[in-house]
Each structure stands twice: as C-alpha cells, then as structure tokens.
Amino acid sequence: MAEIKILTESELRQCVALSAELNDVIADAFARLAEPGVVMPPVLSMDLPAVNGEVDIKTAWVPGVDNFAIKVSPGFFDNPAKGLASLNGLMVLLSADTGMVTAVLLDNGYLTDLRTAAAGGVAARYLAPQQVHTAGVIGTGVQARLQVEALLLERSIERLLVWGRDADKAAEYAAEQSRSLKLPVSVADSVEMLVQESQVVITTTPARQPLIRAEWLHPGLHITAMGSDSPLKNEIAPQVLADADILIVDRLSQSLERGELRTAVSTGVLSASIALPELSALCAGQHPGRSAEDQISVCDLTGTGVQDTVIADHALSLALRNGLGTSIHSK
Amino acid sequence: MAEIKILTESELRQCVALSAELNDVIADAFARLAEPGVVMPPVLSMDLPAVNGEVDIKTAWVPGVDNFAIKVSPGFFDNPAKGLASLNGLMVLLSADTGMVTAVLLDNGYLTDLRTAAAGGVAARYLAPQQVHTAGVIGTGVQARLQVEALLLERSIERLLVWGRDADKAAEYAAEQSRSLKLPVSVADSVEMLVQESQVVITTTPARQPLIRAEWLHPGLHITAMGSDSPLKNEIAPQVLADADILIVDRLSQSLERGELRTAVSTGVLSASIALPELSALCAGQHPGRSAEDQISVCDLTGTGVQDTVIADHALSLALRNGLGTSIHSK
Numbered sequence: 051m052a053e054i055k056i057l058t059e060s061e062l063r064q065c066v067a068l069s070a071e072l073n074d075v076i077a078d079a080f081a082r083l084a085e086p087g088v089v090m091p092p093v094l095s096m097d098l099p100a101v102n103g104e105v106d107i108k109t110a111w112v113p114g115v116d117n118f119a120i121k122v123s124p125g126f127f128d129n130p131a132k133g134l135a136s137l138n139g140l141m142v143l144l145s146a147d148t149g150m151v152t153a154v155l156l157d158n159g160y161l162t163d164l165r166t167a168a169a170g171g172v173a174a175r176y177l178a179p180q181q182v183h184t185a186g187v188i189g190t191g192v193q194a195r196l197q198v199e200a201l202l203l204e205r206s207i208e209r210l211l212v213w214g215r216d217a218d219k220a221a222e223y224a225a226e227q228s229r230s231l232k233l234p235v236s237v238a239d240s241v242e243m244l245v246q247e248s249q250v251v252i253t254t255t256p257a258r259q260p261l262i263r264a265e266w267l268h269p270g271l272h273i274t275a276m277g278s279d280s281p282l283k284n285e286i287a288p289q290v291l292a293d294a295d296i297l298i299v300d301r302l303s304q305s306l307e308r309g310e311l312r313t314a315v316s317t318g319v320l321s322a323s324i325a326l327p328e329l330s331a332l333c334a335g336q337h338p339g340r341s342a343e344d345q346i347s348v349c350d351l352t353g354t355g356v357q358d359t360v361i362a363d364h365a366l367s368l369a370l371r372n373g374l375g376t377s378i379h380s381k
Numbered sequence: 382m383a384e385i386k387i388l389t390e391s392e393l394r395q396c397v398a399l400s401a402e403l404n405d406v407i408a409d410a411f412a413r414l415a416e417p418g419v420v421m422p423p424v425l426s427m428d429l430p431a432v433n434g435e436v437d438i439k440t441a442w443v444p445g446v447d448n449f450a451i452k453v454s455p456g457f458f459d460n461p462a463k464g465l466a467s468l469n470g471l472m473v474l475l476s477a478d479t480g481m482v483t484a485v486l487l488d489n490g491y492l493t494d495l496r497t498a499a500a501g502g503v504a505a506r507y508l509a510p511q512q513v514h515t516a517g518v519i520g521t522g523v524q525a526r527l528q529v530e531a532l533l534l535e536r537s538i539e540r541l542l543v544w545g546r547d548a549d550k551a552a553e554y555a556a557e558q559s560r561s562l563k564l565p566v567s568v569a570d571s572v573e574m575l576v577q578e579s580q581v582v583i584t585t586t587p588a589r590q591p592l593i594r595a596e597w598l599h600p601g602l603h604i605t606a607m608g609s610d611s612p613l614k615n616e617i618a619p620q621v622l623a624d625a626d627i628l629i630v631d632r633l634s635q636s637l638e639r640g641e642l643r644t645a646v647s648t649g650v651l652s653a654s655i656a657l658p659e660l661s662a663l664c665a666g667q668h669p670g671r672s673a674e675d676q677i678s679v680c681d682l683t684g685t686g687v688q689d690t691v692i693a694d695h696a697l698s699l700a701l702r703n704g705l706g707t708s709i710h711s712k
Contacts, residue, residue, distance in 0.1 A: 054487060056387060059712050087431060094425040098442050100418060103480055107438055107451065111429050120438065122451050122473060124480030132479065140482050142453060142471065148463065149434055149455030151471050154485050156385060156711060376709060380487060381390050 055153040055366065055375040062157050065368040068167055068196060070203045072361075076168035077175065077333045079112070079360035080300075084334035087113040090355045093304070095280070102128045104280075110355030117143040117152050119362035121355070123162060135159075141362045151380065153366050161365060163192055165357040169300060169329070170252060170274050171200030173349040176332040176339030177298065178250045178272045183208045186248035188241060188261055188285070190214040190223040193254040193276060198231070201250060209234040211244045215255075242266050253277050253285040260313075264289035269344035276351040280308050286348070288319035296340060296347040300329045301354050309352040386484040386697065386706040393488050396699040399498055399527060401534045403692075407499035408506065408664045410443070410691035411631075415665035418444040421686045424635065426611070433458045435611075441686030448474040448483050450693035452686070454493060466490075472693045482711065484697050492696060494523055496688040500631060500660070501583060501605050502531030504680040507663040507670030508629065509581045509603045514539045517579035519572060519592055519616070521545040521554040524585040524607060529558070532581060540565040542575045546586075573597050584608050584616040591644075595620035600675035607682040611639050617679070619650035627671060627678040631660045632685050640683040 066072070082088060090110035097104050103126035111118045123139040130136060141161060143153040155161060182205045187194045190212065198210060210233055214220035220237045228235040238244035245251055245266040253261060255277045262273065264287050273294075277285045291297055291314045299305035306312060306322065314320040329349065331337040340347055369375050397403070413419060421441035428435050434457035442449045454470040461467060472492060474484040486492060501524075513536045518525045521543065529541060541564055545551035551568045559566040569575035576582055576597040584592060586608045593604065595618050604625075608616045622628055622645045630636035637643060637653065645651040660680065662668035671678055700706050 056485075056709055058709060089427055089429055091425055091427050094422055094438060094440070096420055096422050096440060096442065098420055100442075100444065101478055105440070105451070105475070105480065107425060107440075109425070109427060109436070109438075111427065111431075113431065120436075120453050122475070122482075124475055126478075126480035129479055134479055134481065138481055140473065140485075142473065144436070144453070144455055147432055147457075148460055148465055149436065149457040150465065150469055151453075151487060154387075154471075156482060156709065158711065376387075376707070378387055378389060378487065378707060380489065 052150060052380045053377045054151050054380050055369065056378055057153065057155050057369050057375045059156060059158045059160050061369060061374040062155060062160055062365055065372045065374055066164065066365045068164060068199050072164060072168050073171040073175065073200060073203050075360055075364050076165060076357055077172045079356045080172060080330040080333035082112050082114065083330035083356045084336060088356060101126060108355040108358055110359045111146060112356055112359050115359055115363050116146055117363045117366065118146050119143055119359040121162065121358040123159065141358060143362050143366055155362055155365060161361050163196055165361040166193060166276060166353055167196035167200040169351050169357055170197040170276055171204050172333065173274045173329060173351065174201045174204045174250060174272070177296065177347040177349055178205050179270050179340065179343045181343065182249045184211060184248045185250040186211040186238065186244035187252045187254060188213050188244065189254035189277065190216070190219040191254060194223060195227065197252045197254055197276065201252070207233065211236060211238040211248060213238040213241050213244045255285055256283055257285045258282055260284055260287040262286040262290055264293050267293055267346050269346065272347045274349045274351060275310050278309050279352045281312060284310065284313040286310055288314035288317045291348060292319050293346065294348040295345040297326055298329055298332065298349045299326050300351045302326055302328055304352040304354065305350050310350040383481060383711040384708045385482050385711050386700065387709055388484065388486050388700050388706045390487060390489045390491050392700060392705040393486060393491055393696055396703045396705055397495065397696045399495055399530050399534070403495060403499050404502040404506065404531060404534050406691055406695050407496060407688055408503045410687045411503060411661040411664035413443050413445065414661035414687045415667060419687060439686040439689055441690045442477060443687055443690050446690055446694050447477055448694045448697065449477050450474055450690040452493065452689040454490065472689060474693050474697055486693055486696060492692050494527055496692040497524060497607060497684055498527035498531040500682050500688060501528040501607055502535050503664065504605045504660060504682065505532045505535045505581060505603070508627065508678040508680055509536050510601050510671065510674045512674065513580045515542060515579045516581040517542040517569065517575040518583045518585060519544050519575065520585035520608065521547070521550040522585060525554060526558065528583045528585055528607065532583070538564065542567060542569040542579060544569040544572050544575045586616055587614055588616045589613055591615055591618040593617040593621055595624050598624055598677050600677065603678045605680045605682060606641050609640050610683050612643060615641065615644040617641055619645035619648045622679060623650050624677065625679040626676040628657055629660055629663065629680045630657050631682045633657055633659055635683040635685065636681050641681040
C-alpha cells in the first residue's frame, strides 16, 4: 500500500532554504524547459472579487523529474485584517509515471518564495555584469529580502539601496538588512537615484503603474522585474523593454499575458509577435546572456510551473533524507 | 494555529456514499450554479503522451459554501499493467473566505465517482419519465454501477439491461447487479435492442464513435450521456441531440468543448451558438424539465467543478461529525 508524505511549512523550512545548490536546481529546471518534452499548460487563474481574492494554479510535467507538482496559490487580500497572511497555498506532488499522489507540501507559499527568488538568482547569473558595486531593490517585502539573498549567491556587492512606497518600511528594511547581510544598506531618495547608482536593480512590487523610466537606463545596468505576475501589474515602463540591449523573459506566452511584456505590447511599444529568448535558452547554453559589461539587460519573471515542480521534488527528497513528514496510507 | 484535516479514501468511504441526501446536495449545487456569484474557470487539462497520461484540474467557488475544492484528476492508462488504478487524484479544500487550506481529501477519485453518479440521479429526477419499466446501461465499469444506484434513488424500475463491448464483463455485471439490486438484470443483444426496450438509457463509456443512433429513439425515452468528458470522446450520434425534444447540458461551455455537443457542432448538426438550458436551470426551477411522458430527452454530463466543491465540503462536514481524519498543524 503506497504512502503519501505530508510536509508542513515548518518541516520544509527545516530542510530547504536559498543556497547556491537551489539556484543550480532552478537553473537546471529552466535548462530542461529548453528541451522538448516539458508539458506546462497555461496558468489556471480564478478571480474572486466577492472575497477580494484570487487563486492561481500552476503545473508542469518535466521529463526526468520523478514527481510533478500542482501548485495552488491563493491570494486573499482581506486576510491581514483577520490576522492571516494574504498569500498561502500548497503543492501536491504526483508521480510522473503513474499520477499517484506522492506528497502534499503544506508550505503556505514558502517554496514559491524560494523558487521565485532563485529564478532571480539565475537571471543574475547570466545577465548581471560581473562587477556589481551597488544593487538596488524596489519593494520591502519577502521577495525584496530573498531576491537579494539569491543575487548574493551569484555576485558580490559593496552596498544595497532600497526604495519603498512606505518610507518607514524602507527604513526598517535597511536597518534589518544591513545587520543580516553585513553590508551598508540605505534608503534611496527616489527610484531614479536607485536606478542611476545601481548595476543590478530588482523590482519586487505589485505596482500597476511603472516605477522605472527609460531615461534612467545607463550602460552596464541589469534589471530583474519579478513583481508582475498578473494582467493588471506593471513595474517598468514599456520603453525600458524596447531600449534594453538584451531582453529575456522566463516564459514568452506568460510574459505576454501577465508580465511586463503585456503592457509593452498593449501600448504598441513592442509587437505581440516579438520573438524573445527565454531564460531557459540561457540556462541551456543556447543564448550567451550578457556578453559585455556595458550592455543593458532586462529579465521579466512571471513564475513558471517548471520551477514549482523542480523545487517541490527537490524539497521532498530533502525531507525524506531528513526523516521529516507524516506518512498517510493512500487507501 | 489552524489545523488541516487529512482524510483518506477509506475514511471518506466510511462517511459518505450515494444516497437520496447526496442527490439533493448535488441538485442544490446545480441550483446555486444558476444564481450569480459562482466562479467556475475552465478546466485545466494536461495531456502527457510520454506516459500515456492526462490530468484534469477543476474548481469552483460557490457563494454560501464554506470551502471550495480544487480537484486534481490524473488518468494514467498504463497503470493497470503496474497493478494500479488508471484514475486517481485528490481534492484540496480551501476556505471560501480566506483561501487557507482546510482539508486534503485523498479520495483516489471516490468523491468524483459519487458526484458524477449523483448528477445522473439529478438528471433523472427532472428528465426521466415518471414510469420507468426498463433502464438500460451501456458500459460495465464503476459508473455503470453507481449511475444505476443514483437512478434508483429517483425512480423505481422493473428490470435493467446492460450492454458492454466485452461480453464477459457484461455477463459479470448482470450477475453481480441482479444479486445486489434484487432486480432482473440481463445482457442486451445489442445497443439497439437496449435502447428500444428502455425508458431510461445511461451511457458510461469512453467511446470515441457513437454507440446510439437517432433512428432508435422512441417516445418516452430519456438518455443521460455521462461518458464524454474530453474532446475525443463521443457516445451518441449528433442527430440524437438534434432529434430530442429536450436537450440539457450540465455546462454549455464545457459541453461544447468536451461533451456530446462538441461532435454535434463539429459535424454541423447543431450550431456552435446554440442556447441550451443547463441542468442548473432545472434544479433552480427555471426550466420545467420533462413535461410529458412521451417526450424524448437527452442530458449531456461533462462534470463540473461546482459538484466537486459541494461534495468535498459535504464530505468534510460528515468526516468531522464522525471524528475521522488526521489533523496537521498548518505551520
């Protein structure tokens, strides 16, 4: 009789965290996406205006990975008033060969946070200049922390700038991060100043109006835009995408529908039939990524089911190795 | 700290089964679908030709129901050779107000079997003639058993006919069912004979070529076609739909895409813009259903997320009342 492993958020936190290995795992996931055989259907999105909520469901079947994940990501934005987090969810793992349920990862979005940050790390691996003096992060939430952690696994930096809509939160972020990263972290006066002083900029907000303008771009800048993952969000001006020397997306079809590319196309700045390289091509060695320190590069991340499948399968292996979880008979 | 309830198939089998109450629960689900406020996105379907598999994901948020289900239904058709069932899966329940995971129902498809059969019962409630002497079932699998059980909760019958491609399985079905139903059950010589002698016919097969022809229709016949739930399946000839006095679907958009209606439209027998009443209209009292004993009616069932949400929420209530399941802390 088969057993199903149930893992809680605290058990997952015990066995998986951001690391150079995790960046490698996610880079490998993208490399697999460049090969034939991956099945990754469009995101199932459910808007629930009656309760100010939404649910996204992502999945991908990846050849060579033992299990595939079905990830359920609810966002219920009245939750904070009830003392609950807005974002939650779980991942279900099915055997890639038989479809039998092998594990339920009750991660409350923890694995999503990790795989999202690791994709930023992978983008920096291929696209950031080799020499990064200053990195700038826009936003002050979980991803503003984790994205910098993932970047630091790929590049050394001398200082970090932060900008947030809420000045108090930005100050708090700077204070906390300078302690934990042992780096000078300061609040930028403006997004413009942050962009101009940084070689790597990471945007991590749910902004619906662009924060970054094309006139602020400068040679040797890399931008990772990871905030936009739904059709209403937009962090960077369409002209930024047009002016970049290298423009990479994690998944072209998703970026056109729910990433920065959507606005660039709807405003007529880019064509809907644009053929952009995906991050997978860089990870598979089919695209060189940055080839000169003075190029301007942009990477638009919307989050893919392949990342979910790979991190969930990886987390299950680590949990089993560490003897974690509750076993339930499947019958 | 919130608790998540984990329920196994055997625990679910202890607390929920086909019953008049369950038919009512499913009729109520359809009635709610007639009201505004239900959010039911299209099915997420994933074909996995490399492993002869497929996965369907269905969901619906239903006002007034405490939790909503996300159902994962894998079908891996090489499993029997490995000693495993082809169809499996689970349902995840989320709070309708907060999106927090409340339960994981490891039902291996059991609840899907029940809600599918109960929808057939509900269709019979509104569409079968009042007097049913003979019912005929096409197919010999789980639904061939459960659909008859659900019908018997709505109508008395004098005898049952069965037809299956595999004559041995049909004979076995007849022997078993005559014992368990305490009714005469016999194998029909042909589908034609079965249709001609029955007042209610239920088709439960994955046929890809129609089994029932229009020239066999007769006054006072009701057909429930529940087998087709994907674009390649087709159990009844398009002309049957055209000739019926009453043609009902469970969900028009789904029937056009993956039900009997798909073939009727693709062959030009019916128009893609046809406005057909849904089963929900009957359950909500907006459509009378059968209004004369000699009408010919057809109901095409493809299976809806509303049924999943309602049966999963119902099963969780019953399980909690019976003290079943394993509690896991959500953090």
